[in-house]
Amino acid sequence: MPATKNRLAPVLLLAFLLVGCGGSSEEPGTTTSAQEASTEESSTTQHEFPTTQKRATTGETTGTTPATTISADKTAPAYGYTYGQASGNRIVEGTGNLPDSSPVDVQLDGVPVWVAGIPLGDDTAWVVTLEDGRVQAFRLDGSGVAEPISISPDELQPGQPPLVKVQDSSLGLVTSQSEETSSLTHPVPILAGRENGLIYPNQNGQISTESDGDDAAVGEYVGIEALPDARFVRGAGDTLAFLSSPTDRYDHGVLGDAIEADSMTLLRPGEGAPEAGFIAPASGGVFEQIAPLWFEVPGVDGELLAVTESTPELSTRVSVYSLDGSLVAAGPFIREPYKWRHLIAAGPFGPNGEIELVDTLTPHIGGTIEFYKPNFDDGSLDVVATQTGYTSHRIYTRNMDTARAGDLDGDGRWELLVPNDAYTELGAIRHEEDGATVAWTLPADGTIVTNLASATNSEGRAQIAAGRGDGVLRIWP
Numbered sequence: 001m002p003a004t005k006n007r008l009a010p011v012l013l014l015a016f017l018l019v020g021c022g023g024s025s026e027e028p029g030t031t032t033s034a035q036e037a038s039t040e041e042s043s044t045t046q047h048e049f050p051t052t053q054k055r056a057t058t059g060e061t062t063g064t065t066p067a068t069t070i071s072a073d074k075t076a077p078a079y080g081y082t083y084g085q086a087s088g089n090r091i092v093e094g095t096g097n098l099p100d101s102s103p104v105d106v107q108l109d110g111v112p113v114w115v116a117g118i119p120l121g122d123d124t125a126w127v128v129t130l131e132d133g134r135v136q137a138f139r140l141d142g143s144g145v146a147e148p149i150s151i152s153p154d155e156l157q158p159g160q161p162p163l164v165k166v167q168d169s170s171l172g173l174v175t176s177q178s179e180e181t182s183s184l185t186h187p188v189p190i191l192a193g194r195e196n197g198l199i200y201p202n203q204n205g206q207i208s209t210e211s212d213g214d215d216a217a218v219g220e221y222v223g224i225e226a227l228p229d230a231r232f233v234r235g236a237g238d239t240l241a242f243l244s245s246p247t248d249r250y251d252h253g254v255l256g257d258a259i260e261a262d263s264m265t266l267l268r269p270g271e272g273a274p275e276a277g278f279i280a281p282a283s284g285g286v287f288e289q290i291a292p293l294w295f296e297v298p299g300v301d302g303e304l305l306a307v308t309e310s311t312p313e314l315s316t317r318v319s320v321y322s323l324d325g326s327l328v329a330a331g332p333f334i335r336e337p338y339k340w341r342h343l344i345a346a347g348p349f350g351p352n353g354e355i356e357l358v359d360t361l362t363p364h365i366g367g368t369i370e371f372y373k374p375n376f377d378d379g380s381l382d383v384v385a386t387q388t389g390y391t392s393h394r395i396y397t398r399n400m401d402t403a404r405a406g407d408l409d410g411d412g413r414w415e416l417l418v419p420n421d422a423y424t425e426l427g428a429i430r431h432e433e434d435g436a437t438v439a440w441t442l443p444a445d446g447t448i449v450t451n452l453a454s455a456t457n458s459e460g461r462a463q464i465a466a467g468r469g470d471g472v473l474r475i476w477p
Contacts, residue, residue: 076193079174080118080127080164082451083401086192088233088241088293090345092406094456096476098417098428098464099409099440104475106138106146112467114399116164117455118171124455125164125171126465127151128473133158137171140463144477157183159398176200176210184229184256184398185290190269191238199267201226205246224276227261229398231291235303239268239323241294243287243307244278250286250310252338254364256398260286264307266323282319282327285311288340290400295346297355297374304328306357308343316341318359318372318381329374331381340364342393345405349414350384351433357381358405358416360392367391367421371431387429387436390418401451406462415439417464423448426466446470 084090110130117126120139126146127137137151151171156162163174163186176187180202187200190209198210205228207221230242243261250260263278264287281287292307302323310316314333318341322328334341342360349356349371361368368388372381392403403418408428415428426442450467457463465475 075168077165077167077189078118079189080116080125080166080453080455082114082116082161082399082453083231083233083291084345084404084454086188086234087295088231088291089295089347090293090401090403090405090452091347092404092408092454092456092462092464094406094460094462095410096406096408096462096464097410098442098476101476102144103442104140104144104146104477106473106475108136108467108471108473110134111469111471112450112473113159114161115450115453115465115467115473116162117453117463117465118164118166119455119457120166120171121169122458124457124463124477125149125166126453126455126473126475127162127164127171127173128450128467129156129160129162131158133160135162135173138473140475140477142457146475159183161186161398163188174198178202178208178210180204180208182228185231188232188234188240190240192234199232199240201228201230201242203228221267221276224265226265227259227290229256229290230261233291233294235294235323236296237268237303239266241266241292241305243289243291247286250288250312252288252310252340254340254395255288255290255393255400256396260288260310262286264292264305264321277325279305279321279325281309282321282330283309283311283314283317285309285314288316289343290398293343293346295355295357297376300376306343306346308341308359310340312337315339318343318357320357320374320381327379329376329379329381331372331383334361341370342400344392344403344418345416347405347414349405349416349431351431356384356431360390360403360418361386363391363393364395367418369416369418369429369436371436385431385436387438389420390427390429391421391423392418394423399451402448402466404452404454404464406454408462408464409440417442417452419444419448426452426464442476444468444474446472446474 112128114129123141135154138146139149140146160183182201187198190197190199205225207224227243232240232242244265245262246259247262265278268275288310289308292305305321317333318331320329346357357372371385373384405416415430428439430439446468448466449469453465463477
């Protein structure tokens with residue numbers, strides 16, 4: 001890797017107060033090196049997260065009601081995220097058979113906003129939040145029958161995304177007992193697979209934690225302010241990453257508000273005060289997303305974080321950082337003011353299973369799916385394949401999750417599943433030797449208005465679901 005400048009600085013004034021938490025037409029640009037357009041800033045690394053152990057599975061399916069301490073007779077909770085994996089990577093475990101599946105349509109009690117899926121015994125469960133905040137849940141069995149089931153709580157703030165939890169066959173939502181929790185995101189467990197506390201941003205962006213029990217203690221991380229809609233995404237060693245230091249100096253305003261991030265914060269909980277640090281955008285711009293994503297590349301030591309970053313002059317690129325704050329690879333800037341790239345996923349999309357990143361170039365004005373090949377020797381992300389006619393984000397919304405990736409047809413190759421520009425059909429985009437191609441499509445028979453959700457049943461069968469504007473949840477089992 002090139003010797004790029006370290007940009008991970010310590011977070012000052014950090015206090016851990018929680019007791020008992022424990023341990024138009026546009027063409028893809030030319031490839032730009034990681035060092036291009038970097039600014040010279042005085043930032044010295046005083047803390048480096050050590051390399052973490054590789055994740056045992058490719059992700060979690062997570063969410064919980066107020067947590068209790070795990071005991072020996074309890075199974076570890078599983079969680080279902082709107083964004084697929086706890087890492088922020090919108091990928092699906094298992095193997096699908098979507099082109100040959102018979103969709104299951106479920107009539108809802110209103111217009112859906114969010115959907116989350118999760119394994120439930122031998123079946124899968126699907127949780128839908130409606131425009132007015134009501135929550136509905138359904139269990140899909142192996143014969144393709146969807147039955148309504150209870151979930152607690154059965155209401156969230158309108159527009160709030162759900163985090164679903166299953167433990168000991170009980171389905172619930174992860175919620176905070178604090179009335180100050182931001183309604184633009186959801187809490188996450190402080191530690192993976194544990195129930196000793198939650199972490200979340202308050203309405204003012206201050207990071208808070210909550211311990212177990214009816215008399216939950218709430219503490220604040222002093223000196224850290226998150227985006228109000230930040231998603232906390234988890235690395236393999238329980239390090240949490242989220243976008244922080246809100247700023248309005250980049251006034252694009254297409255992701256739900258005009259607030260972007262001046263930094264990315266890393267937190268590693270532990271005994272006493274947790275380790276913390278932040279990464280500043282190497283371009284001198286902002287991080288224009290609501291969460292980064294964690295991924296790994298064979299032959300590259302340690303985990304990496306990918307994120308979209310933007311500047312007023314050069315617009316947007318996809319960047320990859322190591323945990324010490326170094327920029328290790330970056331893609332081309334769009335070089336047209338106020339255009340955006342939506343970073344979606346990382347995985348073995350290459351024709352021979354090479355790890356690539358995938359995004360949507362300008363999803364709001366006619367999207368182009370882009371596949372990037374990392375080249376760490378020269379610090380670049382090279383655009384190696386593109387496909388027009390597909391998108392992944394509606395302008396002015398916080399729904400960044402209208403996509404899933406994985407082996408969705410059982411042929412051993414990975415596809416990216418995304419809507420067409422009209423949101424009436426899903427296309428499976430595959431990177432072949434001669435470029436990107438639409439491998440197959442799934443009609444929605446209506447207009448998709450939610451994220452794409454996923455769940456993998458006990459047999460390893462990957463399933464996908466989406467909500468339509470006519471009040472129907474469609475599941476492809």
